Amino acid sequence: MLEEKKLTKKDYVVVSSMLFALFFGAGNLIFPLHLGQLSGSNWLPAALGFLVTGVLLPLLSVLAISITRSEGVYDIGKPLGATFALVFMVLIHGTIGPLFGTPRTATVSYTVGLAPLIPAQYQTLGLVVFSAVFFGLAYFLSVEQSKIVSNVGKLLNPVFLVLLAFVFFLGFSNPMGTPVKQAVTSAYKTGAFTNGFLQGYNTMDALAGLAFGVTVVTAIKYMGKKNPNGIAMVTARAGLFSMGFEGVIYVALILLGSMSLGKFKLSANGGIAFDQIVNHYLGVVGQSILAALITLTCLTTAIGLVAAFAQDFHKHFPKISYKTWLAFTSAASFLTANLGLNQIISWSTPVLMFLYPLAMALILLSVLSPLFKRDPVVYKFVVTFTVIPALFDMMAAFPPVVSQSAFGKLMANFQQSYLPLAQYGLDWLLPALLGMVLGVACHLVKQHAATKVQVPQEDQN
Structure with a gap:
């Protein structure tokens, strides 16, 4: 037997980068910002609550895959029987997939990044065209399973992080206000922690962590790891690194949202808040940067979601190929996306x-x-x-x-x-x-x- 490949530090960074990019999508940008505005000076307990469901639980979901030597959400529910495991898998993938989560990646990136640049009479057509191109790219970049790590971990995620770091540099070098002086909405005066905890649900990351298990395990196998113990160890280490980094970004976004109250009123959602922030610092150029930033992070998550859906469904319904399932979830997500962001969230x-x-x-x-x-x-x-x-x-x-x-x-x-x-x-x-x-x-x-x-x-x- 050939000796199993030992992953280098660079390999671990790439896997961690891919895992971070799969997790960090539409909601991960807009919900922390809005939480910062809602909590104002009570941003810290709200942030701690958000970190429990937004970071700790997704990390535990990755560790759950690792500890149980699972390959996906089906294996997590298997102790309750094959029927429960299959139903649970379908519900999870349906929720974070074509019914809610995946369409949201397109609607958020369009609503926040491009819609402000398009005349009102062309908004509906703009969403149709954008979402068609968006999910076409998601399909193209995930159709070859062996290239998902390279496409996401080496290419898209580094570009996204550079753009996000630039936004943080502007926001913290010239702050719009002081967090401790900002107003607190009524719900966050006494229940900041619990409300932050519940806001973390909206990222869908605990659910996504279970679903991404199959994508991460498959990617690690393509990198040369075959032994279940070795795969579990790589998954756990990559999860610790990526989720810790994500937690730092969440805190920065919550602070940025709180500071924005020094210049702006409470926005209807985090997408509007992000739009206001970048336009405050950079005007039209800022809108272009925001469009690129949002589209990149949403695209990486969309790639992970459609790939995980197709991989799990092909595994349990093997008569239908991976590529056919991939085309199905991409097309279904396109259709759902055109219902609009508010409908999807509600x-x-x-x-x-x-x-x-x-x-x-x-x-x-x-x-x-x-x-x-x-x-x-x-x-x-x-x-x-x-x-x-x-x-x-x-x-x-x-x-x-x-x-x-x-x-x-x-x-x-x-x-x-x-x-x-x-x-x-x-x-x-x-x-x-x-x-x-x-x-x-x-x-x-x-x-x-x-x-x-x-x-x-x-x-x-």
């Missing part, structure tokens, strides 16, 4: 409120799985206790047409009256912990019973 939020607690539970179970040997009984208790409050959270987050219906109000009243921490959107937390305690207790009882059954042969004679 309908993705309730789905995220349902899926995130389940994803967080499975991520933590995977990380802790060596302690209970991935015993399915522990998984079943935790997920069963988590899914019920998650359904209530989903209903409460729907647009008014659903959440304010008679049934929606009935569920909301029950949730607020009987589920602890519901007012913070964390009513799943205590049930999940209770499920963990009961599941581990059952595992220990089973283990003890199995030990008693294994009586030494000489004792039987």
Whole structure:
């Protein structure tokens, strides 16, 4: 057998760069900026909350892939059975893929970067043309799986980081205001941490980390690593580096958003805030830089999302080729993108409120799985206790047409009256912990019973 290739430091940097670029997309730019504006002088506790769901959880999702030697989101849910794992995989890929996440990469880059340069009467046509070219490029750059690392890690991501560093240089060398003096919106006066925590859901990174597992593992295999232990170690190291770097950028973006209140009023979203910031410093040139910055970061994430979708679906439905699945998710994302950014965000939020607690539970179970040997009984208790409050959270987050219906109000009243921490959107937390305690207790009882059954042969004679 040929000796397995040992990766160099340069290889690790390239894998880390690719992983960072896959994670860092549309929401990763606009949501931290808007969080900074919403929290004002309370930016620090808001940032800490955001880092939990925006950095720690995605890192744990990468570690979960590494610890369980998984190759994707399906393997993470497999202890609960093949049917659950397949349904969970489809829900995750649908959410971060053609239904919500992937279309958002095109709509954000168009709305923030190019729309301000296009006359109002051509906005709809502009989005159609832009999204067609955008997803055409995403398909082209991910059609050869062996080249994804090179296209993203060596080419697109370094250009993006140079442009972002330039924006940070301008923002911090000549600040628009002092963060400690900025106004705080009412929700962030007492609940800055929990609101920052919930804002981190919008990045979709904990879900994406599970889905990107197949892309990262495939890329590492193409670099010469074949042994599962070696692949797991490379994945874990790259995850630590890339997510730590992402955390630094998040804090800088939150600070930049808070400082922008010295010149601008609270914006409707982070895209508008970013547009105002770069135009303040650079005018029309700034708009061009912003367009390039947003398009690059969104394109790298789109490449990862369409590739992960196609790789996972081809693996589980092999009669359809990788390229066909890739064409399907690219075309479907194009169609969804033309519904508009606001529609995508309003309908993705309730789905995220349902899926995130389940994803967080499975991520933590995977990380802790060596302690209970991935015993399915522990998984079943935790997920069963988590899914019920998650359904209530989903209903409460729907647009008014659903959440304010008679049934929606009935569920909301029950949730607020009987589920602890519901007012913070964390009513799943205590049930999940209770499920963990009961599941581990059952595992220990089973283990003890199995030990008693294994009586030494000489004792039987």
